[in-house]
Amino acid sequence: MAHLSPDNLERARALVALYPHPRSALVPLCHVAQEQDGWLTPEAISDIAELVGTTPADVLGTASFYDMLHTEPVGTYVVSICTNIACMLRGADDLLRHAEEHLGIHPGGTTPDGMFTLEEAECLADCGRAPCLQVNHRFFGNLTAEGFDALVADLRSGTLDSEVPHHGTLCRIRRTGGLSSGKGGPPAMAAAESVPEGGS
Amino acid sequence: MAITEAPRIVTSRLSHSDSHTLERYLATGGYEGLRKALSMTPEQVAAEVDAASLLGRGGAGFPAGRKWAMLRKAPVTYLVVNGDESEPATFKDHLLLERDPHQLVEGVVIAAYALGVTQAFIYVRGELALGMERVQAALNDAYEHGAVGPDIFGSGFGVDVVVHPGAGAYICGEETALIESLEGKRGFPRIKPPYFPAAIGLYGEPTVVNNVETLSNLPWIVLNGGAAFSALGEGRSAGTRLFALAGKVRNPGVYEIEMVKTTFRDLIYAPVLGGGVLAGRDLKAIIPGGVSAPWFGPEHLDLPLGQDEVGAAGSMLGSGSVVVMDDQTCALRAAWRITKFFWRESCGQCTPCREGSGWLEKILRRLEQGAGREEDVDLLLDVCDNIAPGITWPPQQTTICVLGPSIPSSIASAIRMFRDEILLHVKEGACPYG
Numbered sequence: 001m002a003h004l005s006p007d008n009l010e011r012a013r014a015l016v017a018l019y020p021h022p023r024s025a026l027v028p029l030c031h032v033a034q035e036q037d038g039w040l041t042p043e044a045i046s047d048i049a050e051l052v053g054t055t056p057a058d059v060l061g062t063a064s065f066y067d068m069l070h071t072e073p074v075g076t077y078v079v080s081i082c083t084n085i086a087c088m089l090r091g092a093d094d095l096l097r098h099a100e101e102h103l104g105i106h107p108g109g110t111t112p113d114g115m116f117t118l119e120e121a122e123c124l125a126d127c128g129r130a131p132c133l134q135v136n137h138r139f140f141g142n143l144t145a146e147g148f149d150a151l152v153a154d155l156r157s158g159t160l161d162s163e164v165p166h167h168g169t170l171c172r173i174r175r176t177g178g179l180s181s182g183k184g185g186p187p188a189m190a191a192a193e194s195v196p197e198g199g200s
Numbered sequence: 201m202a203i204t205e206a207p208r209i210v211t212s213r214l215s216h217s218d219s220h221t222l223e224r225y226l227a228t229g230g231y232e233g234l235r236k237a238l239s240m241t242p243e244q245v246a247a248e249v250d251a252a253s254l255l256g257r258g259g260a261g262f263p264a265g266r267k268w269a270m271l272r273k274a275p276v277t278y279l280v281v282n283g284d285e286s287e288p289a290t291f292k293d294h295l296l297l298e299r300d301p302h303q304l305v306e307g308v309v310i311a312a313y314a315l316g317v318t319q320a321f322i323y324v325r326g327e328l329a330l331g332m333e334r335v336q337a338a339l340n341d342a343y344e345h346g347a348v349g350p351d352i353f354g355s356g357f358g359v360d361v362v363v364h365p366g367a368g369a370y371i372c373g374e375e376t377a378l379i380e381s382l383e384g385k386r387g388f389p390r391i392k393p394p395y396f397p398a399a400i401g402l403y404g405e406p407t408v409v410n411n412v413e414t415l416s417n418l419p420w421i422v423l424n425g426g427a428a429f430s431a432l433g434e435g436r437s438a439g440t441r442l443f444a445l446a447g448k449v450r451n452p453g454v455y456e457i458e459m460v461k462t463t464f465r466d467l468i469y470a471p472v473l474g475g476g477v478l479a480g481r482d483l484k485a486i487i488p489g490g491v492s493a494p495w496f497g498p499e500h501l502d503l504p505l506g507q508d509e510v511g512a513a514g515s516m517l518g519s520g521s522v523v524v525m526d527d528q529t530c531a532l533r534a535a536w537r538i539t540k541f542f543w544r545e546s547c548g549q550c551t552p553c554r555e556g557s558g559w560l561e562k563i564l565r566r567l568e569q570g571a572g573r574e575e576d577v578d579l580l581l582d583v584c585d586n587i588a589p590g591i592t593w594p595p596q597q598t599t600i601c602v603l604g605p606s607i608p609s610s611i612a613s614a615i616r617m618f619r620d621e622i623l624l625h626v627k628e629g630a631c632p633y634g
Contacts, residue, residue, distance in 0.1 A: 018362050020319075020403060026384035027367050031326075052384060065386040065547075067368030068326045085491060085523055086289040086446035088537050122370065122541055123288035124327055127446035127521075128453040137329040170329045170365055173336040177343025178360055 003043035008036050011174075012051050018175075022052045026062055030069050034168030039070040067122075068137075075110045075117035077155050078167050079103075080134045083120050086127035095131045096120060098145040102152065115156065135160075136167045203466055203473065206432050206458035209440050210416045214299050220334045222341040225302040231347050233419030237310045238355040240422075245314040249418065251426025253438040257292075258282055258373070258411030259490065259519045261507050263436075267408060268315060270398045277405035279312050279320040280397075282378055283335075283412045286325060286370040287490035288541060290521040292442035292454045293412040297324060297331030300416065301338035305361065307415030309348055310422055312359040315408055319360050323378055326366040336363050370545035374601050375409040377547065388549050389601035413442055413520075433459035437506040441520060443467055447487075448526040450475035460506035464488070464496070467505065468524055481526040485617060489518025491538045492606030494593055495613035514593050530633040532622050535614040536564035542607045552587040553604030559583050560611060567622060570630035577615055577622060584608035 004012060012032055016025040029051060033044035040063055042056070049056045063069040070078075081099055083092040099118060100106055107120040126132040129141025133148075140151055154160045165172065213219040213228050225231070237245045250265030281304070285293040296304060304322070312320050324332045339361055342348040350358035364382055366372055372381045376390035379402050394400055401407025417439065421429050430438040437459035445467060446452045455473050464486060468474040477483050485495045494515040496503070503513055510517045525534060543557035560583050566572045581591065588595035588605040591612050595605035615622065624632050 021383065023384035024364075024382060027381065028365055030367065031365055062384065062386055063367075065369060066326070066366075069367050083537070084288045084541055085487070085534060085537055086452075088534070089447040089523070089525065089529060122544060123286065123290075125285050125291040125294040125325070127289050127291050127444065130446060130452065134327065137327055139330070170326065171332040171336055171363070173333045173340065175336060175363070176340045177349060178339075178362075 002047075003041070004033065004047045005036060008032050009047075012047075014175075016051055018178075023054065026052050026054075026059060027066065027069075030059070030063050030066075031168065031170050034069065035166075035170070036168070038076075038167045039073050045071075073110075074167060076115050076166065077135050077164065078117045078119060080119040080121035080124070080137075082122065082124045082126075082130070082132055084123040086123065087131040090130035092131040095133075095143055095145070095148060099148055102149060116152070135164050137170060138164045203470055204458045204461045206440050206461070207420075208456050209420045209429075210296060210300070210303065210413060210442065211454075211456045213303070214295075219299050220301055220338065222302060222338070222345060225300075226345075229423070230302055230419075231306055231345070233422040234306050234309055234313075234347060235353055237313055237422045238353055238357060242314045242316055245310065245422060248422055248426040249314065252417075252421045252429035253426075253436065254414065254417055254421065254429065255436065255438070255507060256411055257413035257417075257441065257520065259287060259492075261517065264410060264414050267398070267410070268311075271315060271406055271408055274406055276315045276317050276408055277319070278402045278407040279308065279315060279317040280375075280379065280382065280402060280407055280409045281308055281320065281322040281412060281415060282373065282375060282409055283322055283324040283328075283331070284366050284373040284378055285328075285412070285519075286373050287492065287519040287521060288538070289444065289446045289487070289523045290490055290519040291444045291446075292520055294325075294328055294331060295442075295454050296412050296416050297328060298334050301331075301335045302342065303416045303419060304335065304412055305338050305342050305348060307418035308361055309342075309352065309359055310418045311408070311410060311415055312361075313352075313357055317408070318358060319362075321362050321364050321382060321402075323364045323366060323372075323382055325373075326368050332363060332365055339363065369547075370541075371547045371601070371603060374603065377601070378409065379407065386547070388547050389603075391600045433461070434504075434506060435460065436508055441505070441517075443505065444519075444521045445474050445524070446521065447524040448478045448481070448529065449524045450478055457505060460504045460509065462505050463502050464505065464522065465501040467522060468501070474524070477524060477526050479526075481528060483524060484527045484529055485525045485531065485613075487521070487523040487525075487610070489516040490521045491523075491541065492516075492602070492609055493518050494609045495617060497617055516594075528633060530568070530621075530631055531614045531618040532564065532568045532625060533631065533633070535610040536561065536568045538610040539564050539607060542603065546603060550599035550604060552598045553607070556583050556587045556604065557607055560607060564611070567625055568631055570625055570628065572626050574623060574626055576626075577619065580611055581615065584611055 029048045110117045132141040254264045255261045372387040377387040381387040397407040543561040548554045597605040
């Protein structure tokens with residue numbers, strides 16, 4: 001086990017310790033790995049398997065169920081345009097078509113320079129600002145074709161770097177409090193101790 | 201019907217730009233409900249919630265008090281917060297997570313105290329990165345403040361709260377799928393019975409799963425009493441509720457409204473709420489309660505926003521979403537897009553849902569593109585009938601969970617309300633709306 005950086009390995013072990021069963025940390029660890037590499041590499045999958053006590057195939061099989069976990073490389077910026085009903089009624093189909101032309105790729109594709117991956121997303125729960133999209137899971141709403149072009153230009157020039165962290169970064173706030181976050185030990189809770197192994 | 205002067209219960213702080221901070225929360229009565237709860241017995245707290253007649257705000261509308269009562273008889277091991285808001289056009293929990301995370305944390309601790317739970321998990325939809333950051337920051341501050349952790353406010357009661365990120369899967373909003381996901385597996389719903397979370401939940405232990413908005417009501421309920429809450433609204437629909445208004449409306453957004461006292465017409469047309477259909481056009485149809493719900497037409501505009509009233513009219517308030525379609529909206533395209541969503545999000549466990557959703561999506565797509573046949577309308581209904589026999593409301597099901605039986609809602613609605621328009625696509629060989 002050596003793919004995850006020492007800092008991420010420490011984070012990963014602390015995450016595992018938060019749960020009565022290590023397996024629960026599988027998805028959170030996939031997010032940590034994606035934050036490090038931008039996508040879920042086979043090496044990271046091996047590390048995660050070891051950390052939660054299962055096989056790499058099992059981690060891959062689980063991760064592939066979830067839309068946000070990418071088991072192939074993606075661009076620096078993953079642009080996810082919602083086309084579900086609320087955004088569709090507000091012009092999302094035109095926005096997606098414009099994005100395809102502007103970036104020269106279809107959903108699932110990545111620009112040759114590796115900057116942008118385009119995705120057609122399901123409802124992102126920001127319908128008050130439809131049509132909306134996410135870049136690396138940060139929201140941008142009320143988009144027009146011109147607004148999209150300006151957003152792409154800002155991303156290229158790096159002016160949005162503080163708002164849009166690199167792909168895979170979800171929660172930048174680390175847990176600092178809590179009964180079980182101290183030294184990475186198991187939860188010191190009676191209820192947690194009473195849970196039978198393999199209870200489900 | 202009218203817009204009432206009911207108090208804002210869960211959105212009282214949102215006019216402040218720093219509503220998510222501990223400072224603002226404490227300055228506006230924050231954690232007072234928890235302090236009061238800790239001075240009561242857990243049974244008394246539970247009794248107040250029962251008296252409030254608080255219906256679950258996630259979608260199913262099950263009374264929260266009764267959900268708890270099922271568990272108070274036996275020890276509960278875990279409290280799980282469902283923050284996996286993914287029902288299309290629903291964006292109220294997103295607002296609460298980002299803008300008032302302490303209110304949720306306080307609600308979680310109150311619920312944990314009432315249930316005697318010492319471990320809680322807040323499952324936040326993965327895409328809501330800012331919401332997750334706000335909740336984690338609120339928790340960090342709450343631990344520091346002594347509102348979460350061991351010996352809360354010196355009461356001797358302690359609970360640990362862990363934020364768990366989702367990773368993009370609509371089905372994980374279904375409570376048993378959410379539990380599977382929280383256990384580190386694919387979000388496959390479990391069959392009920394026997395897997396009612398109250399009996400066999402997280403790690404096989406008795407578990408309560410409550411929605412973000414549901415729990416966010418608790419601080420107010422404890423502080424003001426269950427009776428004050430149930431005095432708002434009418435009948436089974438007590439209190440206020442968040443409605444997420446979207447689509448072809450001037451002012452889309454989330455509005456807190458007293459239940460039953462306000463109608464769909466008020467919500468959509470009142471200047472202080474929806475402000476009317478976009479560009480002054482005519483209303484064609486509304487989708488109440490999320491895309492799993494059967495549609496209404498203009499004739500339903502004066503229906504009150506109440507759970508039983510909407511249920512009796514053949515649909516549901518569901519997730520609190522209301523989508524407006526105007527007279528330029530192609531109903532067939534709307535039904536196709538919604539079906540495409542279900543097809544993409546079907547977990548694949550059950551054949552009728554996995555295969556049926558794909559067939560329906562293909563048939564709807566060819567119809568919408570003008571390449572369909574007249575018989576396709578009956579074919580659609582036949583496939584729907586195989587997923588939800590009889591295509592009734594509420595639906596029968598041939599599947600483990602209700603995702604499959606939700607698919608026919610939009611299709612049957614479009615056929616029932618706009619059959620001629622669908623057939624026009626066939627006759628003209630193209631979508632009449634271009």
